[in-house]
Amino acid sequence: MTDSLKKLMKEREALDSEIAKLRDETRRTALAEARELIAKFEIIPTEVGFAVKSASEAKATVRSPVAPQFRDPDTGATWSGRGKPPRWIAGKDRDAFRI
Structure with missing residues (x-):
């Protein structure tokens, strides 16, 4: 410098x-x-x-609950699309589970 x-x-x-x-x-x-x-x-x-x-x-x-956006056809379980995805949808094409 x-x-x-x-x-x-x-x-x-x-x-x-x-x-x-x-x-x-x-x-x-x-x-x-x-x-x-x-x-x-x-x-x-x-x-x-x-x-x-x-x-x-x-x-x-x-907070008011969020409406479910996905449903597992085998068990009827639903998921709102928020948070960690459940096992039944993780890694799969989500369009197939959309309500």
């Missing part, structure tokens, strides 16, 4: 460090101000667009 390139690289490292330090300080100040305003005006997360669910609400979220 040339001396000028080394010098520029050191300057860049110093600037990157200074930028990170200033960003951290600014972020801490902004968070403190935000917390103060939230407390002062009794703002709740949903008012600013944050969706908050309690632990019980999050667990209660249930």
Whole structure:
């Protein structure tokens, strides 16, 4: 490397460090101000667009079942096409089993 390139690289490292330090300080100040305003005006997360669910609400979220797309003609077993394929269809042409 040339001396000028080394010098520029050191300057860049110093600037990157200074930028990170200033960003951290600014972020801490902004968070403190935000917390103060939230407390002062009794703002709740949903008012600013944050969706908050309690632990019980999050667990209660249930996906609706998916309709089966494939059927085993021998046993009548079905498969939705999601997840790991069952043995009766694995490695075979799925069109032959389509409902």
